[in-house]
Each structure stands twice: as structure tokens, then as C-alpha cells.
């Protein structure tokens with residue numbers, strides 16, 4: 001039985017769908033199972049990570065776990081129970097910001113994910129880390145708010161990022177779950193295309209084409225985005241996110257790799273595919 005944590009949000013939900021459609025036995029953790037809206041056949045079990053005493057039923061009989069750790073949650077109480085439950089593998093959605101052996105890490109996002117990776121290694125349970133750099137879902141939903149007709153406002157026009165489709169991330173997770181050859185391995189799923197230096201502008205153009213609208217991108221001061229995001233996220237995290245974004249400007253494009261192709265058997269989905277899959281969100 002595979003347990004997915006974070007199963008009702010972007011990455012976990014897609015992973016549950018991929019696992020279920022592949023006939024795998026999958027269980028989803030949620031604080032509100034009645035609202036989960038997951039496919040038939042998926043066992044949705046109540047549990048709250050900040051009340052670890054509630055996690056017993058979710059962990060019962062679990063052999064592998066896909067962990068998408070919600071922001072601000074301490075992972076240690078979960079890991080204590082995972083070890084006791086006899087789980088054989090933890091697949092953790094980590095961050096591409098983590099520098100291998102980098103201590104101290106360069107920012108709070110990298111430091112947070114590096115700490116969770118360390119805590120997972122210390123359990124003695126086999127692990128696989130998926131270090132994701134820029135998911136399409138993150139860069140686009142943040143940068144592409146329709147706030148003024150056909151002008152999409154966001155920070156930093158000049159960035160480069162090989163954005164990854166969450167469906168590809170989910171398929172990579174499904175491919176490594178339960179497979180001993182992936183124990184102790186680190187993967188960095190990326191999008192398919194070497195990004196340009198004006199990725200946000202190009203994303204908006206692609207979106208406009210799909211919506212049959214003349215959209216344009218207008219760069220706004222970083223502080224505006226910072227204020228907006230700080231309503232939902234720790235201000236240090238927001239600062240680090242924006243720094244990661246701006247850190248790609250003017251640099252050789254971040255490496256694109258063939259992780260998705262190798263592990264899923266098909267090329268990584270392009271951003272245009274992501275737009276097609278999410279068009280309804282923008283209408």
C-alpha cells in the first residue's frame with residue numbers, strides 16, 4: 001500500500017491519480033477526506049500531520065510513502081511513526097535549490113528541504129528524493145494573474161526556468177515508488193526545453209495563443225509580489241523564491257535533463273501542454 005501525503009494538492013493529487021490508474025494500491029491522507037474528490041478506489045484516510053497521534057490508521061500496512069510536505073509542518077513526528085510502521089521507502093518531493101553537500105545552504109528554501117532530507121536519511125528507511133526546481137504550476141499561477149484585462153502582471157520578465165509539468169512529476173514519483181533500484185537516488189525532473197531568458201513573457205504569449213487573446217506581460221516591482229505572497233507564506237520563503245527566480249536572469253539556462261523521459265518512457269511535457277491542461281483555470 002502506498003500512502004500519499006499532500007494528496008489533495010497539486011503534486012500529490014496527480015500522483016494519486018497516476019498510481020490509481022495504473023492499478024496500484026494507494027491511500028491518500030487528508031484532514032478532510034469528505035472534500036478530497038479523489039478517484040474511485042482510492043482509500044482516503046483522515047489524519048493531521050500536526051496531530052501525529054491521528055496518523056495510525058493512515059500508516060497501517062503502508063509499504064511506501066510519497067511525501068509532499070505542506071509548508072510549515074514539522075516532519076519529525078511523522079517520520080517517527082513511519083519508522084515504527086515498517087514503511088520500506090520514502091519518496092520525498094524536495095527542492096532543486098538544495099545543493100548537495102552545501103552546508104550552510106544558500107537560502108531558507110534550500111535549508112528547509114536539506115534539513116528534511118537529512119531527517120529522512122536518519123530514519124534508516126530507504127529513500128528517493130525528487131528535487132524539483134520550478135514547477136509550471138508555481139511559476140505560472142503566481143506570475144500570471146489577470147489583474148488588468150489582457151495585461152498579466154508579475155515580477156521579473158527576465159528569468160529562465162525549465163518548468164516541469166506536475167503530471168510528469170507525478171509519473172516520476174509513481175515510477176520510483178516501490179522500486180529498489182531507485183533507493184538512495186536523487187532525481188531532478190525538469191521540463192523538456194532549455195529555457196529562454198524571458199520565460200515569463202513567453203509563457204504569457206503561449207497562454208494568450210491558447211485563450212485566443214492578445215495577452216502581454218508587464219513587470220511589476222518585486223515588493224508587490226512579495227506583499228501578495230506573504231499573505232500565504234512565510235516572508236523569508238517568499239524572499240527566497242523571488243531570489244531563486246531572479247538568480248536565473250542573465251545566466252546560462254539551467255540544465256535541462258532527461259529524468260522524465262528516462263523514468264516515464266516519454267519526453268517531458270512542454271509548457272504549451274500545461275497551458276492546454278489548465279486552460280479552464282484562466283477563463
Ligand SMILES: NC(=O)c1ccc[n+]([C@@H]2O[C@H](COP(=O)([O-])OP(=O)(O)OC[C@H]3O[C@@H](n4cnc5c(N)ncnc54)[C@H](OP(=O)(O)O)[C@@H]3O)[C@@H](O)[C@H]2O)c1
Nearest residue numbers: 006007008009010011030031048049050069070071132138
Ligand atoms: N516551487 C514549488 O512550488 C516547489 C518546488 C519544489 C518542491 N515543492 C514542495 O511542494 C510542497 C507544496 O506542495 P503542494 O503545493 O502540492 O501542497 P501545499 O499546498 O503546500 O499543501 C496542501 C496539501 O497538504 C495537505 N496538508 C496541509 N496541512 C496538512 C496537515 N496538517 N496534515 C495533513 N495534511 C496536510 C493538504 O491536505 P488536506 O487539506 O486535504 O488535509 C493538501 O493536500 C512544498 O512545501 C515543497 O516542499 C514545491
